[in-house]
Amino acid sequence: MLNSDCAMENFDLIVIGAGPGGYEAAAEAAALGRRVAVIERDELGGTCLNRGCIPTKALCRSAEVAMTVGNSSEFGISAGEPVIDLPRIMARKDEILAGLRESVGMVLNDVTVIRGEAKFICASTVEVNGECYTAHEIIVATGSRPVMLDIPGKELALSSDEILSIQTLPSSLIIIGGGVIGMEFASIFSAFGVKVTVLEYCKEILPPFDVEIAKRLRTSLKRRGIEIVTSAQVTAINPGLTVEYEVKGKSKTAEAEQVLMAVGRRPVVPEGLDGIGVRFERGAIAVDDNMKVLFDGSAPENVTLYAIGDVNGRCMLAHAAYMHGLVALGKAKLTDIIPAAVFTWPECAMVGLTEEQCAAAGRQIKIGKAMFRSNGKALAMGEPDGLVKIIADSETDELLGCHICGAHAADLVQEVATAMTAGLKASAISTAVHAHPTLTEVVKAAVPK
Numbered sequence: 084m085l086n087s088d089c090a091m092e093n094f095d096l097i098v099i100g101a102g103p104g105g106y107e108a109a110a111e112a113a114a115l116g117r118r119v120a121v122i123e124r125d126e127l128g129g130t131c132l133n134r135g136c137i138p139t140k141a142l143c144r145s146a147e148v149a150m151t152v153g154n155s156s157e158f159g160i161s162a163g164e165p166v167i168d169l170p171r172i173m174a175r176k177d178e179i180l181a182g183l184r185e186s187v188g189m190v191l192n193d194v195t196v197i198r199g200e201a202k203f204i205c206a207s208t209v210e211v212n213g214e215c216y217t218a219h220e221i222i223v224a225t226g227s228r229p230v231m232l233d234i235p236g237k238e239l240a241l242s243s244d245e246i247l248s249i250q251t252l253p254s255s256l257i258i259i260g261g262g263v264i265g266m267e268f269a270s271i272f273s274a275f276g277v278k279v280t281v282l283e284y285c286k287e288i289l290p291p292f293d294v295e296i297a298k299r300l301r302t303s304l305k306r307r308g309i310e311i312v313t314s315a316q317v318t319a320i321n322p323g324l325t326v327e328y329e330v331k332g333k334s335k336t337a338e339a340e341q342v343l344m345a346v347g348r349r350p351v352v353p354e355g356l357d358g359i360g361v362r363f364e365r366g367a368i369a370v371d372d373n374m375k376v377l378f379d380g381s382a383p384e385n386v387t388l389y390a391i392g393d394v395n396g397r398c399m400l401a402h403a404a405y406m407h408g409l410v411a412l413g414k415a416k417l418t419d420i421i422p423a424a425v426f427t428w429p430e431c432a433m434v435g436l437t438e439e440q441c442a443a444a445g446r447q448i449k450i451g452k453a454m455f456r457s458n459g460k461a462l463a464m465g466e467p468d469g470l471v472k473i474i475a476d477s478e479t480d481e482l483l484g485c486h487i488c489g490a491h492a493a494d495l496v497q498e499v500a501t502a503m504t505a506g507l508k509a510s511a512i513s514t515a516v517h518a519h520p521t522l523t524e525v526v527k528a529a530v531p532k
């Protein structure tokens with residue numbers, strides 16, 4: 084099916100998709116002296132920079148400022164009620180994104196950036212706007228897109244992409260899905276004064292997180308006035324924005340001015356790949372531990388294909404995509420020690436195994452816990468609501484996991500992630516001197532004896 088009219092240009096490596104997986108891999112490969120092209124059909128930076136990590140964190144910061152101003156009297160400061168200027172908040176976010184897109188452009192200085200949609204003509208050749216490009220190595224880094232539940236009225240709901248550019252604050256918002264993305268938006272919009280209701284299908288919010296941490300977050304967010312309904316199966320969205328759902332067989336409804344659907348993401352697979360025998364697992368491109376694409380029959384001989392980041396469905400996080408890129412280039416080994424965070428207020432973060440996963444695996448464990456409320460820095464910050472939980476093997480003291488709910492959880496969990504990566508025992512954390520007064524002292528205090 085090769086298009087014979089197609090002009091052909093050859094590279095050492097072609098990367099499809101300039102998200103965090105693709106652009107970092109392309110820049111790393113170019114730094115090794117290889118002739119690299121990256122193909123992007125949209126803005127540089129992918130989901131992470133344009134519709135994910137960064138825009139949500141810009142909104143999280145505005146939400147935090149609104150909460151801090153709202154609570155200012157607690158700190159002896161009179162500031163009055165905060166006024167939420169959503170267009171200005173969105174404009175600030177967009178300024179941050181524009182600056183970062185420029186930085187990505189600079190990171191790609193030694194890479195040929197091709198604008199347009201890549202389609203596979205054969206395993207070693209892709210076509211973009213009628214031009215053909217070949218390489219002996221191709222990295223597919225095409226990311227993912229939001230999934231919308233196939234229910235009546237689904238078109239009435241906003242996706243996570245769409246809610247990032249609304250200019251008018253709704254008075255009320257129903258969020259379908261209590262995962263990481265749904266809970267971040269719940270925390271943000273509640274801080275902006277919106278009445279938020281979360282409808283989650285599972286028994287607990289944040290399904291991949293340790294249940295104790297998720298429960299703690301749910302309690303904190305409920306205290307902030309967010310309504311959270313678990314075990315809720317949404318069945319329809321009606322005009323006027325009434326959402327129908329069932330809880331334990333009972334039909335219920337909820338009403339709001341806007342509905343956000345945040346029920347997960349699906350890999351984006353470039354056109355033509357399914358025609359060359361690539362294996363798929365639950366819609367994702369199947370790869371081995373070197374990120375090499377698996378084939379149902381024999382693999383093509385003249386090219387090595389890799390799939391990194393969200394498109395391989397292994398771990399839908401920006402830093403995982405980056406790590407996958409390094410693995411594909413042979414510059415790193417695959418690891419499952421990958422910290423994850425949800426930037427709610429309070430923040431939650433985790434690395435390694437949860438208590439439930441340890442129990443399912445029959446591991447003999449010891450658990451240490453420490454509370455933010457007994458930490459001087461947390462009290463001085465006005466952030467007493469928090470918990471650090473560390474899990475270690477009861478025989479060997481091997482660090483198995485760390486789970487945090489509380490201020491700066493995402494930063495704090497990194498100490499344990501680094502210790503786990505270095506193969507350190509749990510006692511290494513309690514032996515290390517921690518600066519006083521800092522939140523890291525809570526991590527130290529949580530090391531199980």
Ligand code: FAD
Nearest residue numbers: 100102104124129130131135136201226392393399400401
């Ligand atoms: P992407 O970033 O999705 O990039 C893929 C790129 O490929 C896109 O630019 C797309 O346009 C391009 N592309 C697709 N098909 C083609 C084609 N055929 N031809 C050319 N180009 C193509 N992760 C975190 O780690 N921390 C967070 O705080 C966080 N927050 C998030 C918040 C939200 C609301 C969302 C939606 C996601 C968040 N994520 C977060 C997840 C993170 O954004 C993704 O895991 C990450 O972007 C995946 O990177 P990637 O390189 O695999 O793909």
